Amino acid sequence: MTNREPLLEVRDLSIAFRMDRKTTLDAVRNLSFCVYPGETLGILGESGCGKSVTCMSILRLLPEKTTVYGSGEILFEGQSLLDMPEKNLRKIRGREISMIFQEPMTSLNPLFTVGDQLMEIVRVHNPGISKGEAYNLALEAVTDVRIPNPERILESYPFTMSGGMLQRIMIAMAMLNKPKLLICDEPTTALDVTIQAQVLDLMNRLKAESGTSIIIVTHDLGVISEMSDRVMVMYGGRKCEEGEANEVFFYPKHPYTQGLIASHPSASLNEERLPMIPGSVPSLKDMPKGCPFNNRCPYSTELCVSGPPAEETVRESHVVCCHNWKEVTPDA
Template sequence: MDRSKPLLSVNDLSVDFRIDRKTTLHAVRHVSFEIYPEETLGILGESGCGKSVTCMSILQLNPARTTTYPTGSILFEGEDLLTLNGKQMQHIRGNKISMIFQEPMTALNPLYTIGNQLLEAIRIHNPNMERADAKDMVLEALNSVRIPNPDLIFDSYPFTLSGGMLQRSMIAMAMLAKPKLLICDEPTTALDVTIQAQVLELMNDLKEKEKTSIIFVTHDLGVINEMSDRVMVMYGGRKCEEGDAVEVFLHPARPYTKGLIASHPSPDYTGRRLPTIPGNVPSLRDMPKGCPFNNRCSKASDRCQDEFPAYETVGGNHCAACFAPESVKEAAEDGTV
């Protein structure tokens, strides 16, 4: 993996939603991260912490009328994606950067066959391609995501397919343009565990073959573990910890990351009751000042109520933002430095 130059670089991104004249919600605040060629970055966090909004910002898919980006830039191939107009963005979407969503049905049109929708995806970017050639490409794409009988699926309508087949079709559609970056927002959450495992394996195979970078969003620690080279943990619209996946899982620095890991059953799980993080993720309307986790954190001090901590290096490329010095120190002493 080449870590000399990032493929995509998100710098100090903040995303606001204007709800009415008096209310503006701060969904994402000062988030920076990079994704390098051929790597998978996992974004982990509980529901509502800003994972999807961050990903949608990359492709400008947040509602244009109500969304503003008060700070930040998203650099991709020398351009700031946040400054591109609709037409320029159209060229990026599905061509250089593709996205797969949790619910494939929301991304597919129920009135058209799978084949026609995949053909359309090709034609948008290659308007002069002969139909027969485009069809060959679609059948090959369906074949590459291990769909049995691609001919049959080509002529099927979305509602006749199972969730696993639909998600495979979506992956085929996303990969058709051989994007440099594939953003997967909880792509397997709606699938059975066995189908989920097959789809994850398929994505890893495609990544190897096509050398695509992947941003993989999930709240499932096991899935992150399986998919990611690096992981970024989000909470309350902030990045709170980031590093190589193995390092973050073995030596989590932030109390929140520790809590997430402790509450996840490990492979040698014996059925004992797992610890949970007390309380719930706050809503954007009553996000605590300072560190957003301060009202659930056993290590919170007065300082945590006032300001968000700076990111400190825990070791290697593992960094965390936390005022509880022993958390960061413990992680460092565990051998990650």
């Protein structure tokens, strides 16, 4: 996998928000990761860890006036997305890279039918296409996501549909132009468990059929382990750990990853249950110096306060950012 050229490469990315004239707060710090063709990368972390900010930055969807991109670059097939003129980026958004959000209603217009909205997306990216052709593509897209009565759905308004149905429509919309990369930010958190399983299944099927790479963001360990080839665990806007999903889940090296796994419900079936992670994610202005996890970490030492940990290789394609990882898991 590592020999392949990445589809997306995020290098040393730092993002801050301007609060007032004097203050900026860092939301993402020195973050590097790749997404390879055809793979699913899961991004895992508690609320406020910087998962959505990271995803939104890829398509430059963060508020322009208050977002400060510090260091770093984001390369998509080798082209820099951060430096690209808005005009060119618009051609990539929705065509080469699509995004699905947690709350489908934020991306659908209540005043138009689903069919109108799907056809509009087709037409924006394929100027000159006839109305009939656009309709056929929209119909194909809703049929692909296994919606019963697709013709009727195209004539319906979003508010008449259930959450699970809307999320399918979102996937249909996102896949309309067969993107190379699909970014899903908590795509199933608002759904009940059965519907969630169906939506995840659908995403996996579309990925297998079209070879689309997926970034899936969630704080649900179960969702991540079901979907991901590789995972990246984030905390305080930084990477904690990254590697093959099985490797990270069976041999977690970062105390934060270990805490997340221990506090996941299925872990309670294990005989010796580790304690929950004490405390909660601080706001950006209260983020500790050094390793952001140091004030919640049972292994914290002075080193952890002195500066952020560097990325260290555990074994091929498994990396950890923790000053004390060798002491945390002495059997490493």
